Amino acid sequence: RIPLLIDTDPGVDDALALLMAFDDPRHDVVGLTIAAGNVGLQHTVRNALKLCEVAGHPVPVFAGTQEPLLHPARDAGYVHGLDGFGDIAYDAPTRAAEAEHAALAILRLSHAHAGKLLLVALGPLTNLALALKLDPTLPSRIARLVVMGGAVTAHGNITAAAEFNIAFDPEAAHIVFNAFPRTDLVDWEAVMAHGFPHDRFERWLQADSPRARFYDAISRRTRDWAADRRGEDWHSADALAMAHALAPEGALEIAERPMTVELAGRHTRGATVVDWRREEGRPDNVAILLRYEQAAFEARLASALAAR
């Protein structure tokens, strides 16, 4: 089985992605490193611990960094609930996070599983950037890096041009995309192209399992927000990234290109600038997912919710 390390900021769609990973027969989740992002670190850590408990997977959880590298950022509590899990006031998790910092855990696990580790980042890239600053040889030990982030044709979801995970910590994203020779990127535009109707999602949520019941509760607020804001379809950014991570054979179309993160820019800070025509002569560093098998994606979602 492939060792899988997930850096995440749960977050309602992170939770769905984690359930998919726990459920997968070809992968072993070796740890969750937790970022601040959707909400503050104290909530994202607690949410991760709670989700592991509900899913019956006592995966080690490592708390990361509270702040982006340079500038304070705006969170997304208005989407995910002020606690990141829909403010349902769940009972406190029975377990605590490990003492080791997330950036150190990333490095340690990269040695323990050198050459084999699948690293999936579902939140701002602060922990990964810190790990790279501590040890720039990290990429040589990672078999594959999958990142949910960016908006490759500048249709942002947090500003006009930028996607949330990158805009939250653009410097960290810049460090990561420069350091890794190739990143599999699942951007916001891919997410928008892989939505599904709310009523279909609600059918999966009716599965008779503790996971489905918990997910139904924590996602209710976000589903209402999305239905008001975006109309018919439900989108799950991190779940699509996880589907691509777990089953790359489902990818139908990928574009490899050079990409960099805009750090200045009055309207474009945090934008992922893709050199579509390769005008600047830089090597390709991202493989952008354009199209994924929709039925396979949805089947994974449904079974992750139904699993016991």
Ligand code: BDR
């Ligand atoms: C991304 O931002 C967060 O709100 C989600 O969890 C996802 O990772 C989408 O832009």
Ligand code: CA
């Ligand atoms: Ca996320």
